[in-house]
Amino acid sequence: MVDIEALRTQPELTGENVLLTQLDETYFETGWEALREPESRRLTGTHTDFTEEQVRTWLAGRPGLADRADYAIVRKEDRVHVGDLALTDVDKDNRSGSFRIALNGPEFFGKGYGTEATKLLLAYAFDVVGLHRVSLEVFDYNPRAQRAYEKAGFVREGLQREALWWDGEWHDVITMAILKNDPRP
Numbered sequence: 001m002v003d004i005e006a007l008r009t010q011p012e013l014t015g016e017n018v019l020l021t022q023l024d025e026t027y028f029e030t031g032w033e034a035l036r037e038p039e040s041r042r043l044t045g046t047h048t049d050f051t052e053e054q055v056r057t058w059l060a061g062r063p064g065l066a067d068r069a070d071y072a073i074v075r076k077e078d079r080v081h082v083g084d085l086a087l088t089d090v091d092k093d094n095r096s097g098s099f100r101i102a103l104n105g106p107e108f109f110g111k112g113y114g115t116e117a118t119k120l121l122l123a124y125a126f127d128v129v130g131l132h133r134v135s136l137e138v139f140d141y142n143p144r145a146q147r148a149y150e151k152a153g154f155v156r157e158g159l160q161r162e163a164l165w166w167d168g169e170w171h172d173v174i175t176m177a178i179l180k181n182d183p184r185p
């Protein structure tokens with residue numbers, strides 16, 4: 001069974017270097033900058049230009065939701081907000097959900113924060129919320145993300161040919177997933 005209360009209350013999740021805490025409007029300033037950061041936009045395929053008002057409203061609406069969990073990734077040593085991640089589209093009947101993550105800019109990439117945060121979120125999704133399957137999509141030009149996902153236990157399942165139009169070219173979208181009983185390195 002899916003524990004809806006665990007989604008609504010979103011316990012803080014603590015790792016060695018990062019902690020995951022409820023995303024809300026207090027993360028507006030850093031989140032707003034990250035949304036305009038060109039490399040993060042390219043790697044997440046973000047075409048939309050959000051307004052400040054849209055972002056504030058979206059952040060303020062995160063706490064208490066029953067079908068998803070949105071977390072801020074905070075570096076433990078200095079409490080810097082280094083990124084966000086989310087378990088979305090939770091399907092109670094099939095005990096499945098989707099995963100997304102983005103660190104706030106290149107200065108945070110490649111330091112292990114993404115892999116650690118992903119592992120924390122998966123432990124929560126499987127062992128606390130009670131999911132059976134978590135899936136994600138990643139672009140063919142993002143090997144760093146693919147590697148981080150593999151390190152957390154995601155397995156490549158498929159390829160959507162030319163599903164993304166970015167900067168004048170078509171790109172393939174890779175599908176990855178992890179099941180509850182798959183190895184979690």
Ligand SMILES: CC(C)(COP(=O)(O)OP(=O)(O)OC[C@H]1O[C@@H](n2cnc3c(N)ncnc32)[C@H](O)[C@@H]1OP(=O)(O)O)[C@@H](O)C(=O)NCCC(=O)NCCS
Pocket residue numbers: 039040043044083101102103104108109110111112113114115116137138139142143144145147148
């Ligand atoms: C994807 C993301 C979350 C990964 O988190 P991270 O903290 O940067 O990644 P980690 O440091 O934990 O791990 C990165 C791994 O990729 C490897 N890597 C880096 N660049 C690589 C490349 N060009 N090719 C192959 N592997 C690469 C690193 O060596 C490391 O693996 P290792 O530990 O085996 O050496 C983060 O980079 C990010 O937010 N990027 C921008 C947004 C984004 O891409 N989001 C995902 C969209 S699907």
